[in-house]
Amino acid sequence: MASYWDRSTFWRGFRDGLPFVLVVGPFGMLFGVVATEAGLPLVQVMSFSIVVIAGAAQFTALQLMADNAPTVVVIASALAVNLRMAMYSASMTPHLGPLPAWRRALVAYSLVDQSYALSVMEYEKRPEMTLAQKTSYFAGVIAPVLPNWYLATLVGALVGQSIPGSFALDFAVPITFLAMIGPMLRTKAHVAAAVVSVVSALLFAFLPWNLGLIVAGIAGMMTGAFVELRTENKDMT
C-alpha cells in the first residue's frame, strides 16, 4: 500500500491550522447556543455539526426553520449556501484527485473554507510537494479544526447562554478570510479576480439563496483566467 504520511508536513499543516481553532471555536459555540435556544435537542444539535460541518449553511437552515419555511426550501437554501464547496472540490482535484476513493471521500467530508484555503495556498507556494505531502498537509490542517468544531458546538449547546455582543464575534469569520485573501493576491490576475468577485457579490447580493456568491465566483474565475492568458500572450510577443 502506498504511504500518504509525511510526518513533518503533517505538523506544518497542524501549526498552520491551529490558529483557526480561535475562529471555529466561537462560531461552533454560537451555533450550539442558537440551535439549543431554537428548541433542538442535544442529539440533533450535535448531528447538525457532525453531519453537515458548514456553519453558514447550518445558521441558514436554523433561521428558515424558525421562520417556518417549507422543508424543501430549508434544504435547498442551505445547500445553495454550500454551493461554493463544489468549486473548492474542483480546485482540489488536480492536487488530491490521484488518492484512492475512500481517502478522497475523507477529504471531501473535511473540505471546509479553512482547510481548502490553507491547503490551496500551500500547494501553490510549494509546487514541488508530493501527493503524500499534500495529503499530510491537508490532514494536519483539519486535525485541530474539526474536533474543535464538534466540541465547541457541544459546549455551546450545554452552556446555552448568549455570548456577550461586545466581543464582536460576528467579525471573527470575515477577519480570518481577509487574512487568508491578502497573501493569495500574488499576481495581477489574482487581484483582478478578487476585485471582480467583490463587485459582483455586492451587485448581485439581492439574488435569493446566496446565488450572488456563485455569480461572483464564476465571474472572478473567468476574470483570473482571462488576465492570466493575456499576460502570457504579452510575454510571448
Next chain:
Amino acid sequence: MSESTTIWVIIVAMGLGSFGLRFLFLGVIGDREMPEWVLRHLRYTAVAVLPGLVAPLVLWPSATGGQPDPARLVAAVVTLGVGYVTKNVLAAIFSGAGTLFLGLYFF
C-alpha cells in the same frame, strides 16, 4: 410528520447534499486529466469565492443591522493590507482583531 422527524429529514438531506457537493469533482474526476482551460479557471477559485463571501459581511455587518460600521471597515482594510504586505495569515488576523477592538472602543 412530527417536528422532530422533519428536523431529522433536514439534517440528513443537508448532510448528504453537502457531502455530494464536496465530493462532486474529487470523486467523479479523480485522477483524470482536466483540459488546460479548466485548470486555468480553477487556479482562481479561492480568490474568486472568498472575497465575494466576505464583501457583504464587511460592508453590511449583521451585528449592526446591516449598517456600515467604521470600526469593522477599518479592521477589514488593516487585515487585508497586513496580509498582503507580510504574507503572514496570523499577523493579519491579530492586527485586524486588534484594530477592531480599538475601533469599537473609540468610535
